[in-house]
Amino acid sequence: MDQITLIVKAIPENESFVRSTIAAYAVRKNPDIQIINDIKTAVSEAVTNSIVHAYNDDKEKEIHINARLSDDSLIISVIDFGIGIADIEKMTSGLFTSKPELEHSGLGFTIMRAFMDELEIASDENVGTTITMTKRLI
Numbered sequence: 001m002d003q004i005t006l007i008v009k010a011i012p013e014n015e016s017f018v019r020s021t022i023a024a025y026a027v028r029k030n031p032d033i034q035i036i037n038d039i040k041t042a043v044s045e046a047v048t049n050s051i052v053h054a055y056n057d058d059k060e061k062e063i064h065i066n067a068r069l070s071d072d073s074l075i076i077s078v079i080d081f082g083i084g085i086a087d088i089e090k091m092t093s094g095l096f097t098s099k100p101e102l103e104h105s106g107l108g109f110t111i112m113r114a115f116m117d118e119l120e121i122a123s124d125e126n127v128g129t130t131i132t133m134t135k136r137l138i
């Protein structure tokens with residue numbers, strides 16, 4: 001399957017870089033603009049979570065992003081090697097945030113679920129987190 005991998009430092013500037021790069025990759029399949037916008041929004045949420053939560057804004061850490069194009073879908077994995085998610089059910093089912101003081105409202109996973117067709121979360125405490133999302137392009 002056709003695929004690309006990006007390895008970026010966990011800095012806010014890379015959130016927009018990754019979002020735009022993945023969008024440019026998906027455009028190869030000529031999807032509707034709305035589909036591209038949905039992908040951009042979901043990728044932003046996942047990358048931001050790695051920066052803010054997994055790494056607590058430690059800018060030296062790395063995020064890996066893998067994107068694959070199948071005949072009709074884009075599959076994206078956002079991978080970090082940070083603190084991990086202790087209780088996946090509780091922390092990802094909506095409106096849970098560990099950082100309310102930083103104006104996080106716990107909407108990231110709800111947005112990823114709403115904007116993408118599939119969302120898978122794999123995480124181990126102090127090992128890291130892999131978020132895999134699939135979006136149909138046609």
Ligand SMILES: Nc1ncnc2c1ncn2[C@@H]1O[C@H](COP(=O)(O)OP(=O)(O)OP(=O)(O)O)[C@@H](O)[C@H]1O
Nearest residue numbers: 049050053054084091097098104105106107108109
């Ligand atoms: N990559 C990650 N590593 C470790 N913990 C994470 C990761 N992503 C999310 N979390 C945990 O899951 C919680 C919920 O994430 P979610 O994106 O839904 O909300 P948020 O980031 O707190 O708020 P918002 O996305 O609305 O700014 C986070 O508060 C954090 O505790």
Ligand SMILES: [Mg+2]
Nearest residue numbers: 045049108109
């Ligand atoms: Mg978030």
